[in-house]
Amino acid sequence: xxxxxxxxxxxxxxxxxxxxxxxxxxxxxxxxxxxxxxxxxxxxxxxxxxxxxxxxxxxxxxxxxxxxxxxxxxxxxxxxxxxxxxxxxxxxxxxxxxxxxxxxxxxxxxxxxxxxxxxxxxxxxxxxxxxxxxxxxxxxxxxxxxxxxxxxxxxxxxxxxxxxxxxxxxxxxxxxxxxxxxxxxxxxxxxxxxxxxxxxxxxxxxxxxxxxxxxxxxxxxx
Numbered sequence: 001x002x003x004x005x006x007x008x009x010x011x012x013x014x015x016x017x018x019x020x021x022x023x024x025x026x027x028x029x030x031x032x033x034x035x036x037x038x039x040x041x042x043x044x045x046x047x048x049x050x051x052x053x054x055x056x057x058x059x060x061x062x063x064x065x066x067x068x069x070x071x072x073x074x075x076x077x078x079x080x081x082x083x084x085x086x087x088x089x090x091x092x093x094x095x096x097x098x099x100x101x102x103x104x105x106x107x108x109x110x111x112x113x114x115x116x117x118x119x120x121x122x123x124x125x126x127x128x129x130x131x132x133x134x135x136x137x138x139x140x141x142x143x144x145x146x147x148x149x150x151x152x153x154x155x156x157x158x159x160x161x162x163x164x165x166x167x168x169x170x171x172x173x174x175x176x177x178x179x180x181x182x183x184x185x186x187x188x189x190x191x192x193x194x195x196x197x198x199x200x201x202x203x204x205x206x207x208x209x210x211x212x213x214x215x216x217x218x219x220x221x222x
Contacts, residue, residue, distance in 0.1 A: 006043070006208060013201060014046040017085060020053070020072050027158040030093055035154045043208070044091040045201055050084035052175055055149055065174030076149040076159040078132065080175040086167035086187070088200050092160035096152065099215050103152050106215065107132065113211035114146050114161050117203040121193045134163070136186060143186035144177065165189065165200050
């Protein structure tokens with residue numbers, strides 16, 4: 001595991017596959033410590049072993065293979081999501097008391113950060129109205145490359161994004177990802193971009209400055 005700072009925010013990259021319950025417990029404890037003023041904000045990049053998570057809007061009918069991988073309640077917004085090797089998960093624990101009490105603005109900025117990172121690889125990604133997440137392609141080639149799911153407690157954010165770098169896309173077949181059966185999922189490697197996880201992390205770090213700049217444009221001010 002490596003750790004460094006960006007403008008006072010701890011930037012952590014974990015080696016290996018981090019068990020989901022351990023990551024969830026760490027986020028819960030860190031969010032409480034941030035709120036109490038006992039810890040710095042945190043951006044945590046990691047990978048999980050294969051698993052499904054259920055957001056607060058998850059519908060059991062969208063879990064197509066409940067015995068394929070472990071299924072965990074996540075407490076974040078959204079529906080069912082897959083996590084696994086080859087997917088860069090970013091947990092973003094920030095204090096919106098300091099950065100503007102606007103969850104919609106935070107999610108918008110988070111999406112923009114992932115889109116900007118993908119642009120560094122020549123991938124034209126975008127938002128889509130009514131569909132949270134990151135999208136590429138058009139018409140029959142349209143697919144989701146990144147998922148967004150956040151939770152905010154006492155104005156501290158946790159959970160964050162999942163960007164498909166090189167996961168086994170067949171693992172998504174056990175769920176209806178984010179409750180959208182009409183759309184497929186894709187990855188950087190499936191798009192012909194053989195980026196390494198280290199290269200993706202470097203792109204996220206470079207573009208994080210723009211993310212923080214957008215986030216600092218507080219929308220809760222008169």
